[in-house]
Amino acid sequence: MTQENAAVRASGLTKRYGSGDAAVTALDGVDVAFEKREFTAIMGPSGSGKSTLMHCVAGLDKPDGGEVWIGGTKLSGLSDDQLTDLRREKVGFLFQAYNLLPTLTALENITLPFDLAGRRPDQKVIDRIVDALGLRQRLHHRPTELSGGQQQRVACARALVTEPEVVIADEPTGALDSGSSAELLRRLKRSVDELGETVVMVTHEPSAAAYADRVLFLADGRIVDEMAEPTADSVLDRMKALEKVGR
Amino acid sequence: MLKSLLRDLRAHKARLAMTLVAIVLGVTATVAAWVVSDSVAATLAAREQRSGVAAVVRSPGNQPELTAADRDRLSRLPGVARADGVLIARAGLVGRNGKLVKAETVPDFAGTNWVGADRFRIKDGKAPSRRGEVALSADAAKKAHVKVGDTVTVLLANGRSDRAAVTAVFDYRNLGPTVDADTQTPADRVPSVAYDDATARSLLGGAFHRVELTARPGAAPKTIAAAARAAVPSDRAVGTGAQLAAASERQADKEAGDLRLTMLPFAAVTLLVGMFVIANTFGMLIEQRRRRYALLRAVGAKRRQVRFSLIVEATVLGLIGGTLGAGLGAALGPLLLGLMRTGEDLHYVVSPTAILLGYAVAVVVSVLAAYGSARRAAAVPPVAALRVDGTIPRETKRTRVVLGTGAIVLGAVLVLVTAAPSVSNQARIVGMAGAVLATVGVLLLAPLIAEAVLNPVARLVAGRGAALRMGVRNAARDPHRTAGTAAAITIGLGLVCAFATLSATFTALVGSTTRANTPPGTVALRSAxxxxxxxxxxxxxxxxxxxxxxxxxxxxxxxxxxxxxxxxxxxxxxxxxxxxxxxxxxxxxxxxxxxxxxxxxxxxxxxxxxxxxxxxxxxxxxxxxxxxxxxxxxxxxxxxxxxxxxxxxxxxxxxxxxxxxxxxxxxxxxxxxxxxxxxxxxxxPDVEVTDRDGLARQGLDEQRIAFTLMYAMFGVAIVVAVFGVVNTLVLSVMERTREIGVVRAVGARRSLIRSTIAVESIVICLFGAVLGVLVGVAVGAVLQHVALGQRLWDITVPVGTIALAIGGLSLVGIVAALWPARRAARTDVLVAIAAE
Incomplete structure (x- = not known):
């Protein structure tokens, strides 16, 4: 793990919710780095801190302690506007509940980040991504006219279109059927292999994690294990072991 | 079900407040109108009536023709204890500023003689007894700023005048109504000036206006009246005291009823718009709670139960709003009374009817307004709970087009059919109903109009700044939301424009007719x-x-x-x-x-x-x-x-x-x-010399009450418009927390969100305003036809007022958008996108 090659890096991340007896430690000094052109899955039981880690790494949430770098930029000390611009230029998001804007067509949703920045998108990049995600025929439809899988692919295209340092995906297959899930994950993996993207994905499905190059296991706010070249079975075994330890 | 509902009510405080304000406004207006008219009625009813007079013999018309001989003959009738000849003549009191005092009764009938059984109650001083002494009514004395001991000038008929010392200030006790009810029931106007009998007969004239007969104990008033009728020529009207008292009561009732009739339209306007706001609020409410209803349906709630829960919610809101509104209305009553009838001692009455009416109106209006939403909520399919997205089935576009166009066409036909100036009152009401119907049609079509108008605008600004582009696009892409928000402005501005058109036409009419029909060189004299x-x-x-x-x-x-x-x-x-x-x-x-x-x-x-x-x-x-x-x-x-x-x-x-x-x-x-x-x-001072322009001005002055009424309607319309704008804008932003969260996550700065929302609000405001002006002037044309019997196109368009209204409302729109825009910009991204 060479730090210089990392797309996103975090060290000593700590996050607590509540106070006193009711305080919950969501992240407990996490050190982690996601390298460029790598597809990383983060797994862990509910309440292990996966989502909090995601939010902190993506600059959506502020950690209580520790530091996050996206590309070469340190997040602490940035103003809200600087953080927003950073998110727009360097981070792509994929949420479980697609989160497309209902008033915009698929294409307008995809180019929304450019719209917000007031820049013209690079047509070649758009064409490449639209074709990679198989959305060519659907570009002028509204989200309500698309299936769940198609909507999530639009969201995926939106995340990729700015050619960000990292794509953060929070349970992207959570609302999809197995067929749509498989297709989305295949396309995500291809964007890493062929387009050179970096993807970090939180999931609780071993079959989804199996698409990743590497799986990190989180428990009680700490990274407890790591697995390279995962398969659905090996991930499932490791999860079961973790849950036993947790008890 | 009930528990989840109450929790829900508590959870959405802002929306609760909005709905409540809408209900409270309407109820306050209703209750205040009722309290005012009740109070006026009570005041009129409490006006002291004399009961001692058995019968009254009255001169024909208003001309005094009864003589002293008549009086003496009447006094000798069986059962009559005394007969008082009452003089009524011209007497105008001159105030300290040298101007004529405008007392309750016009000078033509304001002078009388100090006779009669208990006609006068002395408040201060003693009765006038000789030439050079006079008594004044409390009202006149107060308006002239004089008191007992002061010397005053009284203007009499034929340009004569009299100087006399004030010896008494009195309260007058009426016998019968203060205005002529019919030819058989004489008015007993409150005199401003009273002389002793002898002085009065030399100053005011010798003939009596009426003779009041007081009965001996045991004599029947009816017998006396019958005897009196036989004793005087047939054109003298004879009535018993009881008949007069009854007529007086009728007058009080009629005045209170008239007042109620003039005040209730305000309440109706506020209530109608209140209903609109409530319906809007509930509409947004169920959009937001769609999943919850789907979930309830999925776990076994029947359609009826879902519907019922919303109706209960509306009822609870109605009851709370009714309580607040009734309280506020009752409190506002005295204030309104003070404004409307300054300087009068008024009884303040809050009847149970007023309060009950307030509650009934609140509950009925809320339930009616929520009913459509309740039906839609019940129509949410259980499967919607399982889908992340998906919309509630709305009525189809075609139904909307058919209904809207139908309403406009039918409304226009009704207006045109009744457009002739010679039509009856019923036909005029039909015409007005047509105008309202057409307005409803326009509101129904508003989403389609918004789509048709705003999409080209959106294309036009496509190359401009991000905020402008996105703001316009947002407004154009959800025409339902845009039209729903704009409708509040359309209604408000429509009302303003309609009444402005009416009053402008009215003003132009009154002045221009006088000017057209009077040569500039004519001098005019009128009573001051x-x-x-x-x-x-x-x-x-x-x-x-x-x-x-x-x-x-x-x-x-x-x-x-x-x-x-x-x-x-x-x-x-x-x-x-x-x-x-x-x-x-x-x-x-x-x-x-x-x-x-x-x-x-x-x-x-x-x-x-x-x-x-x-x-x-x-x-x-x-x-x-x-x-x-x-x-x-x-x-x-x-x-x-x-x-x-x-x-x-x-x-x-x-x-x-x-x-x-x-x-x-x-x-x-x-x-x-x-x-x-x-x-x-x-x-x-009792004669005013003026000319053509002065007459035109006086014409306007005479219609002052009508103008006041119109301006008051104006005021209500503006309050309603402003409130509607703020309410709908706030709600439409609240409704979109999640969308805004997504845009923030994807990289929109706070300032961009703020200006996008502001642009969108302005676009919506302008759209609503333009629609409102068009509808308002059209309705105003019908209104002036209905109210003034003019031809439809004989209108004066109040350009200045309309420009001011558009400018003002747009400003309100922008200001109203600031708070929700700030709120939207502060949206916590994590909370927004996590919100289900």
């Missing part, structure tokens, strides 16, 4: 007391004898019954010397000749309404004398608000000629005539 007060032939001959004056005429305005082939109706007519129409007045004739010796000259507008044409015969029935048969010989241009039918003064009974409403005079040198007349009446 205003109201129904008049001058007398004495002033006319004074004017006529002045050097340089070559033409004098006296217009005697009066309300008469008019019988024509189409039926019978009441009309204000003016009897005047025939020469007047060629000298001091210049009616713009559209048909026939201005020759009163041949028949009547009538305004085009009246002719239209009565269906009278040139040469048609009709009959006038004045209060006294026989019917006057005449025919139309000329038609001229005028409005229905003025006396719009001229007849020859020689045709009316002599007593009616004594009350001259306006004296017109002119001569070869009008300026010299004006100066001469001004000099001649310099020491007559």
């Amino acid at each position: 007391a205003g109201g129904e007060s008049t001058l007398t032939p004495a002033e006319m001959s004074t004017v006529g004898s002045l050097p340089g004056v070559t033409a004098v005429a006296g217009g005697r305005d009066m309300i008469v019954k008019l019988r024509h082939s189409g039926g019978e109706t009441q009309r204000k007519i003016s009897a005047i010397e025939p020469a007047a129409l060629r000298t001091v007045l210049s009616p713009k004739m559209t048909k026939g000749v201005p020759d009163l010796t041949q028949g009547a000259v009538i305004s085009r507008n009246q002719a239209d309404m009565l269906g009278l044409g040139l040469g048609d015969r009709f009959t006038l029935l004045p209060g006294r004398g026989g019917p006057i048969e005449t025919r139309v010989v000329g038609v001229y241009d005028a409005t229905e608000l003025q006396a719009s039918l001229f007849i020859d003064v020689a045709r009316i009974p002599a007593p009616l000629r004594q009350s001259v409403t306006t004296i017109y005079a002119t001569g070869p040198d009008p300026r010299a005539v004006r100066q001469t007349i001004d000099r001649a009446f310099a020491n007559r």
